[in-house]
Amino acid sequence: MFPAPFEYHRATSIDETLALLAKHGGDARVLAGGQSLIPAMRFRLARPAVLVDINALHELSYLREEGGMLAIGAMTRDAALETSALIASKYPLLADTSALVADPVVRQSGTVVGSLCHNDPAGDWGVTALAGRAQIVIRNASGTRTVAIDDFLVDSFTTAVGEGELALEVRFPTPPPRTAGSYQKIERKVGDFATASAAARITLDADGAITGAGVAIGAAGPHAMRVRDAEQLLQGAKPTKELIRAAADAARALADPVADNRGSVEFKKDMAGVLVGRALIAAIGRLGVEGLR
Amino acid sequence: MSTTAKPTPDKYSLGQSMKRKEDPRFLRGHGNYVDDIVLPGMLWLSIVHSPYPHARIVKIDKTAALAVPGVVAVLTGEDLAAHNLAWIPTFHGYDKQMILAVGKVLFQYQEVAGVIASSREIAQDAAELVEVEYEPLDPVVNPFQSREDKIILRDDRENKTNHIYHWEVGKRDATDAAIAASDVSIKERVVFQRCHPAPLEPCGIIADMDAATGRLTLYLTSQAPHAHRTVVSLVTGIPEDKIHVISPDLGGGFGNKVPVYPGYVVAAAASVVIGVPVKWIETRTENLTTTGFARDYHMDVEIGATKDGKVTALKVATVADHGAFDAAADPTKYPAGLFGIVTGSYDFANAFTELDAYFTNKPPGGVAYRCSFRVTEASFAIERGMEILARKLNMDPAELRLKNFIKKEQFPYPSPLGFVYDSGDYHLTLRKALDIIGYDALRQEQKEKRTRGELMGIGISTFTEAVGAGPSKHFDIMGIKMFDSAEIRVHPTGSAILRAGTKSQGQGHETTWAQIAADELGLDPQNIMVEEGDTDTAPYGLGTYASRSTPVAGAAIAMAARKIREKARKIAAHLLEAPVDDIEWENHAFHVKGLPENAITMQTIAFAAYTNPAPDTEPGLEATFYYDPPNLTFPYGAYIAVVDVDAETGFVKVRRFLAIDDCGTVINPMIVEGQIHGGLTEGFAIAFMQELAFDADGNSLNTNFTEYLVPTSLETPHWETSSTCTPSPHHPIGAKGVGESPNVGSPAAFVNAVMDALAPLGVTHIDMPLTREKVWRAVRSAKGAAKT
Numbered sequence A: 001m002f003p004a005p006f007e008y009h010r011a012t013s014i015d016e017t018l019a020l021l022a023k024h025g026g027d028a029r030v031l032a033g034g035q036s037l038i039p040a041m042r043f044r045l046a047r048p049a050v051l052v053d054i055n056a057l058h059e060l061s062y063l064r065e066e067g068g069m070l071a072i073g074a075m076t077r078d079a080a081l082e083t084s085a086l087i088a089s090k091y092p093l094l095a096d097t098s099a100l101v102a103d104p105v106v107r108q109s110g111t112v113v114g115s116l117c118h119n120d121p122a123g124d125w126g127v128t129a130l131a132g133r134a135q136i137v138i139r140n141a142s143g144t145r146t147v148a149i150d151d152f153l154v155d156s157f158t159t160a161v162g163e164g165e166l167a168l169e170v171r172f173p174t175p176p177p178r179t180a181g182s183y184q185k186i187e188r189k190v191g192d193f194a195t196a197s198a199a200a201r202i203t204l205d206a207d208g209a210i211t212g213a214g215v216a217i218g219a220a221g222p223h224a225m226r227v228r229d230a231e232q233l234l235q236g237a238k239p240t241k242e243l244i245r246a247a248a249d250a251a252r253a254l255a256d257p258v259a260d261n262r263g264s265v266e267f268k269k270d271m272a273g274v275l276v277g278r279a280l281i282a283a284i285g286r287l288g289v290e291g292l293r
Numbered sequence B: 001m002s003t004t005a006k007p008t009p010d011k012y013s014l015g016q017s018m019k020r021k022e023d024p025r026f027l028r029g030h031g032n033y034v035d036d037i038v039l040p041g042m043l044w045l046s047i048v049h050s051p052y053p054h055a056r057i058v059k060i061d062k063t064a065a066l067a068v069p070g071v072v073a074v075l076t077g078e079d080l081a082a083h084n085l086a087w088i089p090t091f092h093g094y095d096k097q098m099i100l101a102v103g104k105v106l107f108q109y110q111e112v113a114g115v116i117a118s119s120r121e122i123a124q125d126a127a128e129l130v131e132v133e134y135e136p137l138d139p140v141v142n143p144f145q146s147r148e149d150k151i152i153l154r155d156d157r158e159n160k161t162n163h164i165y166h167w168e169v170g171k172r173d174a175t176d177a178a179i180a181a182s183d184v185s186i187k188e189r190v191v192f193q194r195c196h197p198a199p200l201e202p203c204g205i206i207a208d209m210d211a212a213t214g215r216l217t218l219y220l221t222s223q224a225p226h227a228h229r230t231v232v233s234l235v236t237g238i239p240e241d242k243i244h245v246i247s248p249d250l251g252g253g254f255g256n257k258v259p260v261y262p263g264y265v266v267a268a269a270a271s272v273v274i275g276v277p278v279k280w281i282e283t284r285t286e287n288l289t290t291t292g293f294a295r296d297y298h299m300d301v302e303i304g305a306t307k308d309g310k311v312t313a314l315k316v317a318t319v320a321d322h323g324a325f326d327a328a329a330d331p332t333k334y335p336a337g338l339f340g341i342v343t344g345s346y347d348f349a350n351a352f353t354e355l356d357a358y359f360t361n362k363p364p365g366g367v368a369y370r371c372s373f374r375v376t377e378a379s380f381a382i383e384r385g386m387e388i389l390a391r392k393l394n395m396d397p398a399e400l401r402l403k404n405f406i407k408k409e410q411f412p413y414p415s416p417l418g419f420v421y422d423s424g425d426y427h428l429t430l431r432k433a434l435d436i437i438g439y440d441a442l443r444q445e446q447k448e449k450r451t452r453g454e455l456m457g458i459g460i461s462t463f464t465e466a467v468g469a470g471p472s473k474h475f476d477i478m479g480i481k482m483f484d485s486a487e488i489r490v491h492p493t494g495s496a497i498l499r500a501g502t503k504s505q506g507q508g509h510e511t512t513w514a515q516i517a518a519d520e521l522g523l524d525p526q527n528i529m530v531e532e533g534d535t536d537t538a539p540y541g542l543g544t545y546a547s548r549s550t551p552v553a554g555a556a557i558a559m560a561a562r563k564i565r566e567k568a569r570k571i572a573a574h575l576l577e578a579p580v581d582d583i584e585w586e587n588h589a590f591h592v593k594g595l596p597e598n599a600i601t602m603q604t605i606a607f608a609a610y611t612n613p614a615p616d617t618e619p620g621l622e623a624t625f626y627y628d629p630p631n632l633t634f635p636y637g638a639y640i641a642v643v644d645v646d647a648e649t650g651f652v653k654v655r656r657f658l659a660i661d662d663c664g665t666v667i668n669p670m671i672v673e674g675q676i677h678g679g680l681t682e683g684f685a686i687a688f689m690q691e692l693a694f695d696a697d698g699n700s701l702n703t704n705f706t707e708y709l710v711p712t713s714l715e716t717p718h719w720e721t722s723s724t725c726t727p728s729p730h731h732p733i734g735a736k737g738v739g740e741s742p743n744v745g746s747p748a749a750f751v752n753a754v755m756d757a758l759a760p761l762g763v764t765h766i767d768m769p770l771t772r773e774k775v776w777r778a779v780r781s782a783k784g785a786a787k788t
Ligand SMILES: Cc1cc2nc3c(=O)[nH]c(=O)nc-3n(C[C@H](O)[C@H](O)[C@H](O)COP(=O)(O)OP(=O)(O)OC[C@H]3O[C@@H](n4cnc5c(N)ncnc54)[C@H](O)[C@@H]3O)c2cc1C
Pocket: A029, A030, A031, A032, A033, A034, A035, A036, A037, A038, A039, A074, A100, A101, A102, A103, A106, A109, A110, A111, A112, A113, A114, A115, A116, A117, A118, A122, A123, A124, A125, A161, A165, A166, A167, A168, A191, A192, A193, A194
């Protein structure tokens, strides 16, 4: 399986990248980890005429906290999150995701930003980004803008990144005290895209009431989706089994998956609920509140 | 068994975990696969496939493809027909198969045209430009639809029916009567789904016609190089001496590299016509969608028993989906392979089995995936049946098995379906398994868990295989008897080269063959070079599949070595100045009777064979042996799986898996263990994730590894292994085949364990693969039924 013919540029700076993207417009695609783009090209499902490789842009490979945000650069690989002490200690939702996305080999190459830009309906990072209220920084020849994840994920395989644009980084707000998250995924084998997945982020106040909630599901629609009904139910409430069941049911109601080899619509809808329940229980459990199963 | 005294083990002895001699080459990336071979001036073949499962070909337009710079030729079925190569006979000769489609296509991805170009990329780009106009026809997507004969798929055949054959063995009336008269009986349809062996290295060829010598060299991914040479000669008329098949290193085969594929034939035809080498290497999609699949048997299993659990009769009626052509590579007299092993390890007084095979709009094949000719399907049927019977009798499944096993005194055991089992001690092996796994404690744990509503299951499979085809009076392929061969040449300094008619695909022949010869000859296995796969040098053999290499070629090696030893005995007598009859072979050396301290080694004898030959003996020290096995071998095992089922998601966690195998004499325990690990992993995949599925329109749903799942080390369970040893009485070293045992035996253990876990919900059977959704659905409908 060989890609259709294409032109290849290895960019040496962000400016050069933007110039190349501006020049080739809709014919050009950014090449990050290549773990989605290259397979698609080999199957000839994608036939970009021009590739702009950003792997030499080491300045885009970082994980840093600044201004109340964790910034993840466009060339930061999944494996960097999986092995980061910072992520392990402060960002359990991201730590979970980085250990469940794809397989260990793919994670050596694949990037978080590339995954968000790819916007596969069953991709993992979009789900986590929604629950974690991420923002994406996008640059083009004329400037830089920041887009909330909810506006970034436009449709299957379509994002707010336009022609001639480069996503520079994704930012996650640094969690306030007593915040935890969890990412849950059902897959047929390691390295498979999700049959269903769910992310939850919960902040509790001193009384144990929920003061912040993010809930999202994957493989249940054209792209990852926030379960706003569940977030509303959770906001201000104290965690109980009933509350979690209700949040899970909200996910079941929202889920609008397609049937494929991974499962039927009925199964996937139910799994969206099961996984939202499990993600909430795990996140709240990480805050020391047990007995919700 | 050997008539010589049993030696005290030394460095030459069998049964040692010698490291694999082939591994340094593979681990350093120095393997040499077909795709590694590049010949000067070589062209590439890329194949155009049908997007339709069933369609008439209206028109093929080559113009645009031929216009691409670098394209040399575009071949279609009509071009091949001009050379009488559009169709070729299938292995057993009862059907024929298309090379490139003529008139119509019969399965999605069927080969329609071949593009020959100066590079692989150009060939593939140009293949996209071959314009084929199709007129789609209604497809036949399963054998039950096929059976109705509303759409006749093969208008080329004389009989206008999709029914390929009916096959039966055993006593129908007596069996029906016994089941009707039994206290308790069960009947269940169990489907062994269509799956695919998916070797890591797909199939490929370089065909190299040398116009000057008139010789056609084929570098081929072949498990059976000699058989392939003969087929090529028979089909093309090229004299067999002008055909040279070289099967270099193979990256797995599992039966997938036994059949002859269109890509081979097109590449060879192109090389003959164009006069330069032509290479074709399959893509993953081509491998999964067009080459030999496995199984696809729908089996109705019936067992009758007394109320205290003694089985009385077994009946299995099967509907088989053979795809577009009857290309299952079975021995000629065995259209359903060795399915008659379906009575398994149990002593049935009455048994009957019948099978009807049908054409469908799916790829052809059927005999592959670590399976000795349908033994896997048969083992699954009986082991599922016994489990279902145990449940119905409310009897422990281990107890039911122990009660019905063929007893060790009954061997050689004539089975009601026509085999004579060579040896076994089934009670011993199962008891050992129950003991190691801690069966009683597990049942206790399960009891407690059930009171809490937790789903835990224990599944047993005590299978018996029939492998090592086979005796010439029963077994042939294209008329060629299924013997195998070995040739050993001992060099003057006491090292040797050993060649065999088999072909390793990862089984470790370079090591185990050397070990067999080493033990027979008292030579260092490190210095016995093993060579296979080159038809110019290796003796004729039928190749490696169906666990036949050790039973047949392994025996030939031992026998060739014994011929050498007999000659060596004469040389020893000459050197020791004693009568031949006084020379004894003991502890891997010769000595004069009563004088063991004055022994001479084979190394000394080898030197003498070239420097000081005995009078009246030919110089040199070599022998060839063609071994015609007197019987098959019957390896068996006791496998136990322990699982926990997540009722909410249908996820099955395989908590433990124990495999006890009895393959008779073990040549290299490490290699056997490796074979078991590999086969168990495949069995796990088959049980839980693998299926070649088709939608209602006949479209393939598993065209690459994102949809046809191969487990990684991360989800593969931990395997516990052990063994018992009941040597084969008729094999020269007492060995039986083992390569396929784990794939044959394990699927039933997994399914039985899951069904055991679901037993409290009243679930009896779920067809493989046991996906989360299927288990979830079973739990759900059982719970739903309980509520109403
Ligand atoms: C075997 C396998 C299993 C996988 N399993 C999973 C899984 O379970 N879950 C999952 O979520 N993913 C999975 N993936 C996909 C993997 O996570 C990819 O790495 C990821 O989707 C894309 O990241 P990438 O860096 O490889 O991007 P690339 O493949 O390089 O690019 C993907 C797309 O994003 C665009 N793009 C990339 N970076 C930028 C940028 N900075 N600015 C603008 N556009 C950009 C590219 O042009 C392209 O269109 C799997 C991949 C493989 C090969």
